[in-house]
Amino acid sequence: MLPLSESAAAASPISHVVLVVDDAPETLRMLCDALALEGYTVLVARDATEALERFEMGVPDAVLLDALMPGEDGFSLCRRLKAEPSWAHVPVIFMTGLAETEQILQGFACGGVDYVVKPLRIPEVLARLATHLRNAHVSRLAREAVDVAGLGVLLLDSQGRVAWRSPQATRWLQQIPALAEGEAAVRHWLLQLLEQGEALVTLSDGSQLQARHLGPGGPGERMVLLRHLPLAAAEAVARDPSQRRLSGAALTPRETEVLSWLAKGKTNRDIGDILGMSPRTVNKHLEHIFEKLGVETRTAAAAIASSLLLED
Incomplete structure (x- = not known):
């Protein structure tokens, strides 16, 4: 792991961790310097084996991956990362001198989210990385909302x-x-x-x-x-047919997210901040939720959600 500069650490107290996988020392040095200046914490691997070892120690927030390396190539490594459920969410950006359409398509087919061609243009790499980190953050919030x-x-x-x-x-x-x-x-x-x-x-x-x-x-x-x-919840639904309303409501994924945070007592503004939407948009989703559940108030909708969205 390469240390952050003092100025970068001060500007970014919560640092994203980026794993750079490349067998070329010059590329590693150039990328590590540029990433550190942007406030990223950088991990380095020189081949697929080292990359997997880094993942076993701690899952990074993103991967910059060379497609051609000694031994196992980047395409194969990416497929292995995506096959592991606990790693599959990490965005992988390929870096390579291969500019043929066939290779680019192979990068996307094995799970990569982007493809930059060598010689690298560092500002472009940083811009693409920042975009995919933001997208991954939004996706993580959505996953957590569903799981919560x-x-x-x-x-x-x-x-x-x-x-x-x-x-x-x-x-x-x-x-x-x-x-x-x-x-x-x-x-x-x-x-x-x-x-x-x-x-x-x-x-x-x-x-x-x-x-x-x-x-x-x-x-x-x-x-x-x-x-x-759970057994208790299943028995409750069997005893009270009205409790099937949520099951038959056919809520959209976004409506399910909004309802889950409503059930946790969040305000429209809170929900908007969490899901990246305006309070007015949250209110529109709630109107649709109320209609589908056949209720008129936030309290009634939250009660249905709380009674059915039970965990062991």
Whole structure:
């Protein structure tokens, strides 16, 4: 790890950690100096093995990755990072002298978010890095909002494969005995879910997991919302059919986020700050939520959310 300069540390008390993976000493030196001046904490790896060791010690906020290195190349390393659920959220920016369309497409296909061509233009690299760090921060807030609400999210590609899953969703999928055979079993179950729109599955502890298809999540992508039903909550829903309102409300992912923070007692301004929207936009989402839940007040909506979005 390279130390920050005193001025950079003062300007950025909370520093993002960037892992630079490159076998060229000059590139490493140039990038490390530039990143340190911008206030980043820098980790260095000279090949794929060292990069994986850095991840095992602590997950960085972003990776600048050389595509061509001795031994395992950057494309293969990126695929390995994206295959690990706890690492998959980290944005990977490729750096390489390969400028052919085929190589650029390969970088994106294996999970990279951006591609810069050598010789590097440092201002461009810094601008792209800052943008992807901001996007990753917003995405993390969204994931935390969903997980705080006791929900999980899966994002499926056009083939029904899991392209992204929230940490909570990952934990629940590992508790489904019927899916213990691996990714193929998970994919088969998800394809059936997409056809039916909604499904319940029993977890290893006897509780249930409700999966609901929410519709498109992006070009060619589909989103699935997961909600855990502890035994007590499942019995409560069975006793009181009115408690099914949230299950049948078909809230959008953004409405679910807004409702989760409302249930935690946040004001419209608080929710707007957390989710990056204006209080007026939050109010519009709440109007739609009230209509879908069949309630008229914040208190009633929060009560429904609190009663159903329970964790063990």
